[in-house]
Amino acid sequence: MTETRPATPPPAVVALDVGGTGMKGWVCDRAGRSRRTAERPTPVAAGPDAVVRAVRDLVVELRGADDDIVAAGVVVPGMVDAANGVATWSANIGWRDVPLGTLLAADLGVPVAIDHDVRSGGLAEARIGAARGRASSLFVPVGTGIAGAFVVDGVAHAGARGAAGEVGHVIVHPDGEPCACGQHGCVETYASAAAVVRRYRARTGTARSAAEIAARLRVDPDARTVWDDAVTALSLGLVAATALYDPELVVIGGGLAAAGSVLLDPLVAALTARLAWRAPPPLVLAALGSAAGRYGAALIAWAAAGEPDIGSDWDTTAATTGVTA
């Protein structure tokens, strides 16, 4: 004799990754499955107030009619005061001291966690991605810019001012090219996807994407030079990060990681060659792709719901396809 159970769905959280271009959200159940997703452009041109409204609208839309949403997590770029749920500052979005946590908690009536996009992505890679099972890892997303998150025992180190992990702004060529940040010779000046595109165009007059440049290394000496410069700068940044953090594992993510072994192999070789007094930490490609931030948002939401250890049974093999990248 079988008893029919009532069709109560398992509880879920709303998770949202707010970027300078787009906002990508989902509703994530206890098993890490997506109940629904939604994407919107980030209305940066309309000003910070419009972005805040758009975030609030999208979170409410994602919650929908579900009465089993137990928390929400939102990750944002720039500076973040996670303890108080405040988006402190973002150059891209233009906001300053937005009490996102309080606003969204009022909208939803559930606990809301706010944190930094890269640190949350690093947390996701550490907990359920490429660094699963490692006591410490350094997540380095190499995209338009280069950032970093050092995660120890499941906690991403934020720093005294929420500005830790800035691998991209380690100075590796003191007399080098100017960086957008105002310094000279930063890792990011040479090794970000944007830097590869810009430096190739400066040499050749031709605009190509980073992926196109990575595909031309055998036939195009300018592509080779620009790529080698990127690998050198990134390897020097990783020498510094290895010397200071001594991470158990380094996870390379972001758009440029799509180049796979074309990036990773020479990077491992360069790091090994530069580091004389110790072996380098193992370098691997990120597992969660552009979904790292959204998974991170889900993990901090579940933590806000009182489930900080959730995720060990999540299947993230379809991470990059589960939500549109």
Next chain:
Amino acid sequence: MTETRPATPPPAVVALDVGGTGMKGWVCDRAGRSRRTAERPTPVAAGPDAVVRAVRDLVVELRGADDDIVAAGVVVPGMVDAANGVATWSANIGWRDVPLGTLLAADLGVPVAIDHDVRSGGLAEARIGAARGRASSLFVPVGTGIAGAFVVDGVAHAGARGAAGEVGHVIVHPDGEPCACGQHGCVETYASAAAVVRRYRARTGTARSAAEIAARLRVDPDARTVWDDAVTALSLGLVAATALYDPELVVIGGGLAAAGSVLLDPLVAALTARLAWRAPPPLVLAALGSAAGRYGAALIAWAAAGEPDIGSDWDTTAATTGVTA
């Protein structure tokens, strides 16, 4: 009516700082007062077994006839497995995988903590020295070499291989001078006291101490150049450390810190000038001088005795005179 109390002394710990040249120990009571001190040369030339014997003898000598010694703490250079009390490796001393904790616990019959000299020194500066009250700090002793210890919430980050905090081996001039570690252009190659002496001698043919060179900056262009190079290299290392750790405070220690404002003022200026996208963390001189390691050894000993929070009432103003430097 007063009652005469029995003359029971407060309990105390044995603390020892083992360096490549000398061993400096003391017996430290609950109030951080020294009951007695002892120093011996480290018999490195006689081999690692002789050093282990000398450490054991000195710890037993320090314990003396006192029956109220509740723990011991010994700090050593190189690589350390603090959890298991093993001195894993030291180039200077030549030992490998010495189970110091087990050996000394058998000698003394009390709990014994073993840890890294620089990390213990950083812990001491954080708990009872220049970074007292700070949530995070980076301790950078600039002496014969340059090391570092990043301390967060009273814990010095050891790293996956016990090799974190190596500020001295951040590469700041990729095509620069060879470092003893085998790399090129390390911070230590330019900014250690030994590097200042070596580079001044190479330019002038004259052997002078780092202190003498620091005293000649206004009258000796070679001294000025060598000193400026040291400040530049150290500032670039601190740019990397700031970008990665985002410490609340940086504490400059070691022998070169004896130069005081002659080192600190240009270092603050160089770091401020290099860092464009954020203000530098405050830089201060160490408070414990060459006693940082011995205080650190006492703190880890007290922690082994079940008193991890001791020290807040210790008077360390006489740190550099309480035990002979």
